[in-house]
Amino acid sequence: MRCDTGATAHLRRRGRAQAYDRRGAALNVTQSEASAAIASLEERHATKLFHRVGRGIALTEAGRLFLTEARGVLARADAAETVLEELGGLKRGTLRLVASQTIAAYWLPPILAAFHERYPAISIELSIGNTGQAAARVYDGKADLGIVEGEIDNPALAHWPIGEDRLLLVGAQPFGDADIDVTWLRRARWGQREPGSGTRSTLNSELRSLGVDPAALDVALTMPSNESDRTAVEAGADVAVLSALVVDPAIKAGLLHVAPITFAPRPFFGLRHKERYRTKAADALLDVIGLQRR
Incomplete structure (x- = not known):
């Protein structure tokens, strides 16, 4: 059975105030609105929550028990609303x-x-x-x-x-005046990233634009990470195309050298x-x- 949290909130406030007129004014709700909400709650559950004597009110035993539970429910509702407000304001x-x-x-x-x-x-x-x-x-x-x-x-x-970023063709030895043409690319021994890698996908597109079928490359090693591919190149196992972000430190240290070929920004x-x-x-x-x- 579901509970009307709006009526429950009125009950909590009434239980605190014990008077319709003063609390209703403080809540900016009319006496009739508050009374109707509480009466609806009582009728729905066939339970009296207040004794009414003239203009005064007092919680019944059932009202006191219910109010204890209602405070917990409403506290959680208030906390949930605070979470939403903080999320909206990027506070958590x-x-x-x-x-x-x-x-x-x-x-x-x-x-x-x-x-x-x-x-x-x-x-x-x-x-x-x-x-x-x-x-x-x-x-x-x-x-x-x-x-x-x-x-x-x-x-x-x-x-x-x-x-x-930029992609660079790198190797452990200086490329000198090498003409990096279609024939050179086909004859080189390559290290590559695994299928599904963005680096490999971009390299394949660049090769096709140069007239080289990626499947025709002599691939010696297929590596699962940038670092493993770079380390293999540093050891002289092959050449590779990698992000400038990945190879710049090794280039500055003299461990890798850049081939005279330019790829489009990636x-x-x-x-x-x-x-x-x-x-x-x-x-x-x-x-x-x-x-x-x-």
Whole structure:
């Protein structure tokens, strides 16, 4: 049996005041409105909650018992309303993010630090996966927002450019005056990221634009992370195309060298489910990203 919380609230207030006229004025409700709400509650449950003598009132035993329970119910209702108000004002809550590896490890951390400085009460849950895995989490509702390197072909997901980086062809030995043409690319021994990786997807697109079939490459190693791919290249096992964010420290240290070939800037994409609720925390993070890019 459901309880009318509005009538219950009137009962709590009446129980405190023990008088219709004074409390009704304080609540900005008329005596008749308060009386009708309480009478409805009594009638519905066939129980008298007040003794009425003239203009005065007193709780019955049933009223006292009910009021004890009602206070707990209304306190929880008040607390729930406070939670909603705080969520709306970004005073508490959780932002569920998913990002592909390059973004999560290199591009996103300073942005999250700036977000935390602005909204210290919002906790962040960051999941990491390749582009395909990130898209799946957003689609399944396990993440409020995704940030990935590759384009997503899923009509249920909205995706838009949110940042960018550069891809570099690197090796352990200097490339000198090498002519990085179609023949060179086909003859090189390659290290690659796994299928589903945004880095691999972008590389494949670049190769096709140059007239190279990605399936024709001599792939020596397929690696599950940027770091493992970079380390293999540093050891001289192969060449690879990786994000400048990943290889810049090794280039500066002289461990890797950059080939004389230029790839188009690689966009990062934001991902959201078109039909799911847009959280204020996710919107706030997008605002921070916009400020960081200026």
